[in-house]
Every structure is written in structure tokens, then in C-alpha cells.
Amino acid sequence: MVCRVTTFAFEGVDAQPVDVQVQMTSGNPAFHVVGLPDKAVGESRERVRAAFASLGLAMPPKRIIVNLAPADLPKEGSHYDLAIALAILAMMGVVPGDQLEGYAAIGELSLDGTLGETLGVLPAAMAAEAMDLQLICPQICGAEAAWAGGGVIAAHGLIALINHFTGRSVIAPPKPGELAEESSGPDLRDVKGQEGAKRALEIAAAGGHNLLFCGPPGSGKSMLAQRLPGLLPPLSARELLEVSQIQSVAGLLQRGRLSRKRPFRAPHHSASMAALVGGGIKAKPGEVSLAHHGILFLDELPEFSATVLDSLRQPLEAGEAVVARANRHVRYPARFQLVAAMNPCRCGGGPGAAACRRGPRCAQQYQARLSGPFLDRIDIYYDTPPVTAVDLTLPTPAEGTEEVRKRVSRAREIQSERFSEVVSDTCRPVNADAPLPELEKHAAPDEAGAALLRQAAERLSLTARGYSRVLKVARTIADLEGATSVRRLHVAEALSYRHRPPGMPEASMSAVSQTASASHSG
Numbered sequence: 126m127v128c129r130v131t132t133f134a135f136e137g138v139d140a141q142p143v144d145v146q147v148q149m150t151s152g153n154p155a156f157h158v159v160g161l162p163d164k165a166v167g168e169s170r171e172r173v174r175a176a177f178a179s180l181g182l183a184m185p186p187k188r189i190i191v192n193l194a195p196a197d198l199p200k201e202g203s204h205y206d207l208a209i210a211l212a213i214l215a216m217m218g219v220v221p222g223d224q225l226e227g228y229a230a231i232g233e234l235s236l237d238g239t240l241g242e243t244l245g246v247l248p249a250a251m252a253a254e255a256m257d258l259q260l261i262c263p264q265i266c267g268a269e270a271a272w273a274g275g276g277v278i279a280a281h282g283l284i285a286l287i288n289h290f291t292g293r294s295v296i297a298p299p300k301p302g303e304l305a306e307e308s309s310g311p312d313l314r315d316v317k318g319q320e321g322a323k324r325a326l327e328i329a330a331a332g333g334h335n336l337l338f339c340g341p342p343g344s345g346k347s348m349l350a351q352r353l354p355g356l357l358p359p360l361s362a363r364e365l366l367e368v369s370q371i372q373s374v375a376g377l378l379q380r381g382r383l384s385r386k387r388p389f390r391a392p393h394h395s396a397s398m399a400a401l402v403g404g405g406i407k408a409k410p411g412e413v414s415l416a417h418h419g420i421l422f423l424d425e426l427p428e429f430s431a432t433v434l435d436s437l438r439q440p441l442e443a444g445e446a447v448v449a450r451a452n453r454h455v456r457y458p459a460r461f462q463l464v465a466a467m468n469p470c471r472c473g474g475g476p477g478a479a480a481c482r483r484g485p486r487c488a489q490q491y492q493a494r495l496s497g498p499f500l501d502r503i504d505i506y507y508d509t510p511p512v513t514a515v516d517l518t519l520p521t522p523a524e525g526t527e528e529v530r531k532r533v534s535r536a537r538e539i540q541s542e543r544f545s546e547v548v549s550d551t552c553r554p555v556n557a558d559a560p561l562p563e564l565e566k567h568a569a570p571d572e573a574g575a576a577l578l579r580q581a582a583e584r585l586s587l588t589a590r591g592y593s594r595v596l597k598v599a600r601t602i603a604d605l606e607g608a609t610s611v612r613r614l615h616v617a618e619a620l621s622y623r624h625r626p627p628g629m630p631e632a633s634m635s636a637v638s639q640t641a642s643a644s645h646s647g
Contacts, residue, residue: 160193267299268381302381
């Protein structure tokens with residue numbers, strides 16, 4: 126006779142069903158776990174023994190074999206304990222075996238038989254609901270599992286589950302955790318001066334564009350980036366579910382508390398490739414995935430390892446991070462908005478005493494740490510001028526985060542309606558992710574704008590990617606104005622935010638900037 130209980134193995138944020146099969150046979154007493162378990166799964170034998178002993182139950186003096194099927198799928202983690210324990214209890218006749226057929230179980234056992242907090246409960250609850258199963262999980266994770274909408278039994282320990290299945294004491298279903306209220310956050314009104322940088326920030330927020338601020342220390346680059354989340358609309362229901370699944374696997378959900386505020390991740394420049402993109406022994410999600418549907422802010426950009434920065438190129442294009450292993454590939458969603466800040470050179474490049482004394486070579490060497498293909502994925506590049514004492518004495522700006530957020534929301538509503546039929550797991554309803562057919566349909570400039578773009582493409586040596594990104598930024602600028610078509614002045618402003626390729630003569634960039642400024646003024 127074999128008793129079965131369903132549990133789950135995690136591949137990225139996807140919960141794959143695992144059939145826990147327990148068989149007891151005659152022979153020398155033994156307890157074996159097979160089915161490609163890692164060390165944590167193999168140690169479940171001792172945790173189950175100790176939990177049973179604390180309840181006054183003795184393991185049967187038989188040969189116990191636990192098979193985790195499919196056997197070729199790697200099993201990692203301690204959350205298999207509960208399913209193994211329930212299957213053995215059913216074989217011992219402590220709980221009715223037929224009742225376990227409609228349940229899936231996930232949870233780590235303590236030595237006293239209680240259930241500890243477990244990662245990945247939300248994806249497991251969603252997978253159980255899709256399989257028409259109820260989920261048994263630790264009590265501390267019940268509020269998180271309840272968000273999936275299916276049946277959930279959140280138990281404090283094994284004794285509570287035994288009483289529940291034998292009818293002595295029924296466990297009430299848990300309620301979903303709280304939905305955190307959105308905090309106001311820092312206000313854009315705190316930034317004095319830098320009106321051009323605020324404009325660039327507004328365009329980036331409206332279209333979901335990647336943004337790079339370059340300027341001397343103290344020019345407000347980090348202040349501006351930290352105020353970007355306040356300009357963005359809250360997560361939609363679909364986005365909230367995707368973000369929460371990643372946070373559940375990473376162990377960032379506290380008591381099932383969800384938030385509609387978009388993620389803002391700011392890793393230190395010493396972060397490794399595995400920390401940024403994902404990986405490690407158990408292929409955990411990296412910062413790019415934790416920033417899914419939110420913002421990844423990289424301060425002091427050139428101080429990051431060149432290899433680490435270049436590893437972002439694929440997630441920026443594909444919207445997912447792939448962690449390759451010898452026997453499998455783990456995929457995590459990573460559709461994020463990149464915002465970065467850097468000094469023009471190692472010396473800082475500020476005015477007065479902070480000015481660079483090594484000449485233009487210092488800036489060239491410092492900025493050469495960023496590869497051309499990486500910079501080609503930056504939609505908006507803005508040089509932030511130094512903030513003077515006069516700027517700091519100016520009165521508080523009349524326009525703050527709330528006023529800019531309203532314009533951003535209107536522009537996002539236009540884009541959401543425009544791309545309602547093409548939204549997918551790797552495509553957000555924003556101009557930055559517009560597919561090529563939609564870009565040609567909705568972002569084609571007028572005759573004057575097309576002529577300006579052709580001229581600038583030759584002078585700036587725009588790549589095909591750079592050409593399309595200029596159009597996307599121009600479409601966002603038009604959306605902020607409520608314009609139905611992309612005109613010359615929109616293209617001109619979008620060109621002014623393009624990064625100058627290394628080795629390009631300053632005169633070429635100046636000519637384009639002057640043309641853009643004249644068109645924008647007109």
C-alpha cells in the first residue's frame with residue numbers, strides 16, 4: 126500500500142507539483158528519502174522522527190521509503206517535511222488517508238511538532254487552487270496563502286492537524302493579510318533648481334523609460350531618483366500578484382502583508398552578478414527580479430563591475446532573468462525600469478575646488494567603464510548641472526509630486542488604452558515596451574520630425590535600437606502634451622536626451638542639441 130500527498134517544488138516563481146509517495150514494508154527498520162533530494166530534504170527524516178516523538182508517537186519498526194516524484198526534478202528546501210509527515214500519519218492510521226487526497230501540504234517541522242514559517246506559500250497556494258486542491262500550511266503563513274482565494278488550512282502544528290482531520294477540533298480558514306496603505310514618500314518639491322532634470326524624470330515616469338543622471342556630487346541625482354516612485358501609478362491587480370509571488374519566494378512578505386507601491390531597489394555598487402541578476406546555491410531571485418514592475422536604482426554606476434552591468438543587458442531586453450544550471454534553467458520575471466546616477470569623472474567634476482584637475486582624460490577613462498551596448502539601452506541621458514547657493518535660496522517650487530503624478534497618470538492611461546491588446550508577461554502597457562508594429566503605427570513622426578530624425582541618426586550614429594528608443598521617448602513626450610501625433614518638437618526633445626557615443630565630436634552633439642532646443646522653443 127502507498128499513501129500519497131501533494132506538495133510543490135519551486136522553479137523560479139512557478140510551483141511544480143510533487144507527489145510524495147510513502148510505502149512501509151517489512152524488513153530491517155529504516156527511513157529512506159529518494160527522488161533527487163538535497164541535504165535539507167534528506168534531513169527531514171530526523172525532523173519527522175523528533176516531531177512524532179514529541180507527540181508521543183513512535184515510528185513503525187518497518188522499512189519506510191519516501192519517494193518524491195517526479196524523481197528527476199531536483200528537490201530543495203525544508204518545506205517537504207509536512208507532506209512527508211502527513212503521509213506517514215495516514216499510513217499509521219492516525220489520520221484518514223482518503224481525506225488527504227484533496228489537499229496539498231507545504232511546511233517545515235520543528236522538533237516539537239509545530240510548523241515554522243516557509244517561503245513560497247503564495248505561489249504554492251495559487252498552484253493548489255489551479256489543481257482544485259486545498260493547501261495545508263503553517264499558521265504564520267495563512268494570511269499570505271489566503272490571497273490566492275482557494276481553500277487553506279493554516280495549522281499551528283501536527284497535533285492541530287490530527288485533531289482537524291479526526292473531527293475533534295476544526296481549524297477555521299485564515300483571512301488574507303492587510304493591504305498596506307501607500308505612504309506619501311519624499312516630495313519632488315524638496316528639489317530646488319534642476320528643472321530640466323525634473324522634466325527628464327517626468328518623461329521617464331510617464332513612459333517607463335530607462336534614465337541616467339550624470340553630474341557632479343551634490344547636484345541632486347539621488348534625490349531625484351528617490352522621488353520617482355511617487356510619480357508612478359500603483360500596481361494593478363495583476364502586477365501586485367506577480368510582485369507578491371517573487372517576494373514570497375524571496376521571503377520578503379511579512380505576515381501576508383501586500384503593498385500596491387511599486388518596488389524600489391537600490392543595491393550597493395559592490396553587489397555581485399548573482400545578487401543583481403539572481404543565482405546562488407538555490408538560484409534565488411536577484412535585484413532585477415525584486416524590482417519587477419518597479420525601479421532598479423544604481424547609484425555610482427561606473428563603480429559597479431563591468432561584468433555585472435553587462436549582465437543586465439539581457440534582462441533589460443527580454444524582461445526576465447534566466448539562471449542557468451547544469452540540469453535546469455530557472456526563470457524569474459524582471460521587467461523593471463532602470464534608473465542610474467554617476468559622476469562625470471572619478472574626481473567628481475564639480476565647480477570650483479571640486480573641479481577635475483586631470484583634464485578630459487579622467488572623464489573619458491571613468492565613463493569608458495560603461496560599455497556601448499549597455500548605454501544604448503538607456504533611453505534618457507541627462508547632465509545635471511551643479512546646484513549653486515542661489516538655487517538653494519529660491520522659494521519652494523509650486524509644483525510637487527502630486528501635480529506631476531497627475532500628468533504622468535493621464536499619459537499612462539493613454540498608453541494603457543493604446544496597448545491593451547498587446548500586454549503580455551514581457552510587455553508592459555508603456556511606450557518603453559512598445560512592440561515594433563505598434564511603434565510604427567503610433568509613433569511615426571510627421572514629415573519635419575522624420576527629416577530631423579534622419580539627420581540626427583547620421584550625426585549621432587544611432588543604432589537601430591537607439592533609433593526606436595528615440596521614437597518611444599518622443600511618443601511619451603507627445604502623450605504628456607495630449608498630442609495625437611508625434612511632431613518635430615517631440616522628436617527634437619527626445620534627441621536631446623540621447624547619450625553621445627564615445628569618440629563622437631562635440632560639434633556634432635552641439636549641432637543636434639541646438640536644433641532640438643530651437644524646435645522645443647518653437
